[in-house]
Amino acid sequence: MAIKRVAVIGASGYGGLQSLRLLQGHPDFVVGFLGGERSAGKRWSELCPFLPLPDDPLVETPEPARIAERADVALLSLPNGLASGLVPELLERGVRVVDLSADYRYRSLDQWSEVYAQEARSCKRTDSELCSEAVYGLPEWNAAAIASARLVAAPGCFPTTSLLPLLPFLKQGLIEQDGVIIDAKTGTSGGGRAAKEHLLLAEASESICPYGVVGHRHTSEIEQMASEIAGCAIQLQFTPHLVPMVRGLLSTVYARLRDPGLTAEDCTTVLDSFYRHHACVTVLPVGTYPATKWAKHTNCAFLSVQVDNRTGRLVLMSAVDNLMKGQAAQAIQCLNLMAGLPEATGLPLTPFYP
Template sequence: MGELERVPVGIVGASGYGGVQLVRLLQDHPHLELTYVAGNSTVGQEFSELYPYLSNIVHQKIEAYDVDVIADRCRIVFLALPNGLAYKMAPELLARGCKVLDLSADYRFTDLATYKTWYGMERTDGEINEQAVYGLPELYRDQIAESNLIGCPGCYPTASLLALAPLLKQGLVVPETAIIDAKSGTSGGGRHAKVNMLLAEADNAIAPYGVARHRHTPEIEQVCSDLAGREVLVQFTPHLVPMVRGILATVYATLRDPGLVREDLLTIYGAFYRNRPWVKLLPAGTYPQTKWACGTNLCYISIEVDPRTDRVIVMSVIDNLLKGQAGQAIQCVNIMMGWEETLGLPKLAFYP
């Protein structure tokens, strides 16, 4: 890759919070150039009309979706769309030689019956779906490097799985005892107007939702089962908290060996995430705050062991819009293109 060569990129569905994060991040990437932005209800508008803070930098107009135009202009396409649309577009884009990264749930599942059960849509693209790789680089880097179709993970699964992965892969816990208690800022609900997201509703309150039925549950279970080598069910409960960005996942599980102490697990996690630049393991007794990851592609992890209950407690924080969405998608592109995994991605939050 020559220093001045830039790969043309398109975004379909750039008007949402995930899409605008991609637009912003692409401005700082040395090898990627935004050449196409598609929308639906906003066709013909300047992108900067939707997000005026980008008016001095982004000058694209929002265009109608056209696979011929995309194939002519773009080598990489991000599909930042509601669930149920990407699987109708991706086969055509792949056939025209594009690399596709889907930020919805459409290509996250190896078993389309699971997708139908939780998302209610019948699929006919089984052969294409088999080509998709789950876009969590800390676990599937080698597969991502060889793929042209990435199903980018959800934000809750990213935080939860990075907390759980070493425990399950090394067989350190009883998988069925895993409980994930997770909290997210309001931007995770998207940009559409919703009553529960109004300031008067969400401020000064914390509320669980999707209890025992949140759609990220089967996604988490699929990867947990892959790591454990057998089918695993987990208990996952998300909560809405009155902040804009960030996720905290606190994971509990029963240790197989009650003799393990915190220092043992810190060593194991350190080895597991060696050469994984976006996971930062915190020293003993330091617990992560969402603010530390805000605006970055980082995941901060802290570990504690409770000898009274023989449980391990793992705390994981990410920015739901970056490591939980757009930043991780670009991390995947870097791997697909053979570039440094950290290229063009923010490493340090503004604090406080």
């Protein structure tokens, strides 16, 4: 089915806002429906006067029947646990879905319920078949499946940034399967638009702190995709940090090389071979390390690699805009594939630097 009309549900959150901004400039998509719960019944200009939309549309309660009348695909930017209340009926009505939440990122509903225990207690899900059907929306690795999917689960920002540099080396068997460590740092917008005490300026400014040191939700999401590509169970250590900036995410991944004779140039060639045909990934030359500002407001991931011959360790670095390649823009990248378009259509790739 052709995709032209897009419904954006959760339109006034950070993910929804970024999606709308991108859709406004997209040559092939139009916004057919705006949905929200707390914002339902309000004109768009009341909520976000800084982002004018044609005809100042009304934000409506996201009822699947209404969405199906006015959209071919729904982009859901909702808190975890809410998308699953809409998706089954949307699919029944022929509306394809890209979900920005974690509701369909796991192959197993039982695993989702374990990782998202609090959300699972408040929503009694029975859609285990859809969990196994959903395609993980990492376009550089699942493009063909995304193109034909009814339901795409957009990855989290931390998994996107960590998996892009890591997966080629797992795929080629170039690193040890155990002992992988991911150290990641994100801006405050990763916590969403809703007010949270730890994201207040007085709390986050002039400070950096780790959180979710053991058992962060994205750990198991990263492990799931890494295990699929490696062909065996992968356990890794993941530690996120909150840094005092609004947007941007940097992951540094450490792994032990199977062949300590490999050089940084060899490993850069590995990344180049996997991503040379993907416009949204830039592999940097040896000795050039990515900065989050380079990726700001773009759908580009900047990757770099170094080898410490003294320790036999591979050091992978990756920077993205957490609201773009880490969220909304990657969702549009998936929509492009679903519509049969080149994956980078309508997406900004040139940095707004400085």
